[in-house]
Amino acid sequence: MTALTHPSAPQPQRQVAPRIGARAVCEALVREGVTTIFGYPGGTVLPIYDVLREFPLRHILVRHEQGGAHAADGFSRATGGVGVAIATSGPGAINLVTGLATAMMDSVPMVAITGNVPRALLGKDAFQETDIVGIALPVTKFATVVMDPDEVPFAVAEAFEIARSGRPGPVLLDFPKDVLQEETSVPYPEPYELRLPGLLRPVRGDVPEADELAEMIAAAERPLILSGHGVQIADATDLLRKVAERSEIPVAHTLLGIGNIDETHRLSAGYAGMHGWMHVNKMIQQCDLLIGIGCRYDDRITGKTSTFAPNAKIVHVDVDRSEIGKNVRTDLGIVADAGDLLAALLRRLPQSDPRTEWMDQLAAWREVSEARSWHGSGAWREGRLSADYVVDQIGEATNHEATLVSDVGQNQMWAARYFGFRKPFHHLSSGGLGTMGYSVPAAMGAALGAPERETWAIVGDGGFQMTMQELATLVQDQIPVRIAVLNNHRLGMIRQWQEIIYDENYHSAELLGPDLVRLCEAYGIPAWRATRPDEVAGVIAEARKAPGPALIDFHLDEAQNVYPMMLPGKGLSDMVEGASE
Amino acid sequence: MAAARRTIPAGDPDAEHRRHVVSALVVDRPGTLNRVSGLLRARSFNIESLTVGTTHEPGRSRMTIAVRGDDGHLRQVLAQLERLIEVLDVTDLTSAPHLELELVLVELAVPASADEEQAVLDLLASAGGETVERDADVWRARLTASPEVIDRALDALRGHGLRSLVRAGAVAMAAHPHHDTTTNENGAPGA
Numbered sequence: 001m002t003a004l005t006h007p008s009a010p011q012p013q014r015q016v017a018p019r020i021g022a023r024a025v026c027e028a029l030v031r032e033g034v035t036t037i038f039g040y041p042g043g044t045v046l047p048i049y050d051v052l053r054e055f056p057l058r059h060i061l062v063r064h065e066q067g068g069a070h071a072a073d074g075f076s077r078a079t080g081g082v083g084v085a086i087a088t089s090g091p092g093a094i095n096l097v098t099g100l101a102t103a104m105m106d107s108v109p110m111v112a113i114t115g116n117v118p119r120a121l122l123g124k125d126a127f128q129e130t131d132i133v134g135i136a137l138p139v140t141k142f143a144t145v146v147m148d149p150d151e152v153p154f155a156v157a158e159a160f161e162i163a164r165s166g167r168p169g170p171v172l173l174d175f176p177k178d179v180l181q182e183e184t185s186v187p188y189p190e191p192y193e194l195r196l197p198g199l200l201r202p203v204r205g206d207v208p209e210a211d212e213l214a215e216m217i218a219a220a221e222r223p224l225i226l227s228g229h230g231v232q233i234a235d236a237t238d239l240l241r242k243v244a245e246r247s248e249i250p251v252a253h254t255l256l257g258i259g260n261i262d263e264t265h266r267l268s269a270g271y272a273g274m275h276g277w278m279h280v281n282k283m284i285q286q287c288d289l290l291i292g293i294g295c296r297y298d299d300r301i302t303g304k305t306s307t308f309a310p311n312a313k314i315v316h317v318d319v320d321r322s323e324i325g326k327n328v329r330t331d332l333g334i335v336a337d338a339g340d341l342l343a344a345l346l347r348r349l350p351q352s353d354p355r356t357e358w359m360d361q362l363a364a365w366r367e368v369s370e371a372r373s374w375h376g377s378g379a380w381r382e383g384r385l386s387a388d389y390v391v392d393q394i395g396e397a398t399n400h401e402a403t404l405v406s407d408v409g410q411n412q413m414w415a416a417r418y419f420g421f422r423k424p425f426h427h428l429s430s431g432g433l434g435t436m437g438y439s440v441p442a443a444m445g446a447a448l449g450a451p452e453r454e455t456w457a458i459v460g461d462g463g464f465q466m467t468m469q470e471l472a473t474l475v476q477d478q479i480p481v482r483i484a485v486l487n488n489h490r491l492g493m494i495r496q497w498q499e500i501i502y503d504e505n506y507h508s509a510e511l512l513g514p515d516l517v518r519l520c521e522a523y524g525i526p527a528w529r530a531t532r533p534d535e536v537a538g539v540i541a542e543a544r545k546a547p548g549p550a551l552i553d554f555h556l557d558e559a560q561n562v563y564p565m566m567l568p569g570k571g572l573s574d575m576v577e578g579a580s581e
Numbered sequence: 582m583a584a585a586r587r588t589i590p591a592g593d594p595d596a597e598h599r600r601h602v603v604s605a606l607v608v609d610r611p612g613t614l615n616r617v618s619g620l621l622r623a624r625s626f627n628i629e630s631l632t633v634g635t636t637h638e639p640g641r642s643r644m645t646i647a648v649r650g651d652d653g654h655l656r657q658v659l660a661q662l663e664r665l666i667e668v669l670d671v672t673d674l675t676s677a678p679h680l681e682l683e684l685v686l687v688e689l690a691v692p693a694s695a696d697e698e699q700a701v702l703d704l705l706a707s708a709g710g711e712t713v714e715r716d717a718d719v720w721r722a723r724l725t726a727s728p729e730v731i732d733r734a735l736d737a738l739r740g741h742g743l744r745s746l747v748r749a750g751a752v753a754m755a756a757h758p759h760h761d762t763t764t765n766e767n768g769a770p771g772a
Contacts, residue, residue, distance in 0.1 A: 134615065137612070137615060138619055138620075138623060142666045145611075197669055198607075198608060198665065198667055198668050198669045199666055200664050320660075321664075324660075325653065325656075326657050
């Protein structure tokens with residue numbers, strides 16, 4: 001039947017009224033619960049656009065396919081569903097690649113649909129032909145070309161199943177134009193008809209290895225949970241909190257683990273890693289049991305792995321077996337869905353007494369580390385507009401309940417440190433790939449996916465200029481994204497590295513940009529500029545009133561760095577705490 | 582089993598690189614080879630040999646991949662291979678009893694004497710081989726044995742008019758623990 005199905009497998013006997021491949025694609029999307037798709041038309045996907053009106057699918061015409069891919073990604077992350085992007089062959093398809101790689105690194109389920117030249121022209125360098133499957137292979141969970149109209153219903157159903165099962169990821173389906181134009185009577189498959197023998201599905205249910213972990217917890221004096229994106233993918237944040245409360249273990253989080261626990265919870269330790277809080281990194285280095293759940297122990301968390309968590313037994317729980325032992329030595333590895341493991345732990349753990357000594361230590365370290373950061377240093381009281389203050393004010397104004405989509409670089413770290421997240425699925429960021437330009441299009445998808453929440457993009461002036469073409473999309477579809485540009489007229493993180501690591505040899509760190517307020521005027525987007533701390537609350541309040549998109553251009557102190565900072569090649573015990581050091 | 586419990590050390594880049602023979606059951610479709618070889622390339626493994634062929638089951642192919650790498654690193658890469666949608670099963674045969682054979686075709690100069698002819702035939706026989714064609718100006722022969730036996734035979738044949746050769750790459754199969762055929766004296770399957 002389909003490419004992945006056993007060739008001799010019986011085909012469904014059922015037949016439906018013949019319809020062209022393009023209609024079968026749209027029908028499949030509707031069957032999968034898709035309501036919104038992000039696309040850009042072109043010659044080879046016009047058969048889909050020709051029938052799109054017949055289906056209850058809202059099509060958002062993006063201004064560049066990269067924006068479409070990031071929007072689909074943002075839609076997925078904000079909703080827990082599967083975002084969809086459509087692009088034509090050749091350049092259209094290739095423009096998706098950055099978005100596919102972004103989703104792949106962060107385990108985001110997504111389905112990309114591309115057109116290609118008719119089958120007879122494949123491989124003949126036809127106009128706008130490219131081997132998009134070959135290009136997409138390393139940056140997708142699965143990619144294939146659908147060569148037969150009869151394969152279309154299964155291919156789409158299997159794409160969604162692959163995208164969201166186990167460790168999620170993006171899937172690309174490439175349809176030669178004539179496959180979209182020819183008819184098929186094959187029905188949309190029932191779930192039991194799918195045949196994906198190579199798809200790794202986590203075994204669900206109790207996790208017997210939780211016995212050993214429970215024993216390790218019982219024996220530990222200074223345990224710490226390091227929670228990652230996998231906890232939210234498993235929709236297990238409630239279980240995480242319950243396990244923390246039952247065992248009295250503080251919970252740190254990675255960048256994509258933001259929202260795993262309410263940051264005001266007494267057991268929330270905070271954000272760990274290269275620009276994480278010093279008190280959290282100190283805990284990692286001092287704990288005697290580190291329980292990583294749904295995280296990758298990637299280099300931005302560990303630094304030099306040989307000096308990482310030197311006093312701890314390291315536990316690694318991940319749904320993807322290939323992650324365990326990949327980066328750090330592991331004393332106990334458990335392959336399991338984060339939710340299953342947490343539920344299994346909860347069944348086994350007795351109520352623990354408060355770990356007073358350990359928590360007092362955390363509180364003492366926290367007091368010092370918060371006082372040393374700009375957040376507590378009061379720079380804004382001296383009249384200098386600092387990013388931490390802006391982010392903090394957006395958090396306060398929105399009661400910390402907005403969806404916040406950060407870009408990459410300093411703005412991303414400020415957002416992670418100072419917004420004060422309370423809930424899962426509210427923080428979106430390109431953590432693994434570090435894709436500048438992610439925030440505005442991803443916020444577009446997030447705002448459409450979760451319209452009940454206010455959506456903010458926090459972006460630097462560099463990243464903003466990478467995908468600002470999507471301002472027109474925001475206007476055309478009146479998508480209420482509030483954009484906070486942290487504008488230092490610099491590539492701020494580049495400038496910071498050049499200052500600290502490259503002996504202040506600033507090259508290509510200065511960045512000319514347009515007058516953002518006038519730019520927005522041209523697009524018909526209300527916009528404000530703030531240059532002083534006392535203007536911040538006012539412009540945020542104004543921007544929140546706008547029915548559609550809005551932008552605030554925050555002119556920052558140009559030399560502001562993100563501290564603390566773990567230098568490349570160093571470990572968590574060896575961090576630069578501020579400009580004076 | 583709800584989850585495989587594993588205590589896996591991180592890959593040690595200084596660990597000795599040894600040859601591994603990996604067997605992978607895959608879906609027979611365009612792109613599978615690309616996906617498998619692409620993953621090995623992305624992790625900087627140089628493939629010593631890779632063979633692929635159909636199996637007794639329609640729609641399934643078997644790959645035998647010979648690579649060099651340290652154990653921990655390779656184990657992690659095999660886990661990554663296993664998660665590919667096209668890959669159904671991956672086994673590192675290296676440390677378990679297994680049968681491993683390679684087919685080689687060679688061109689040889691026609692032996693100049695009866696003694697020389699006997700020496701060549703003995704060498705071929707030592708690697709499970711025989712002549713396939715005896716033309717007036719060239720002999721063609723095949724060898725079928727384990728890669729180590731093949732290596733020894735080919736080294737010896739260089740002194741006996743070896744002109745060119747084509748190696749098929751290793752094929753391997755898990756063996757019954759009581760019949761470790763890799764220790765077979767000539768590396769060829771028992772008669």
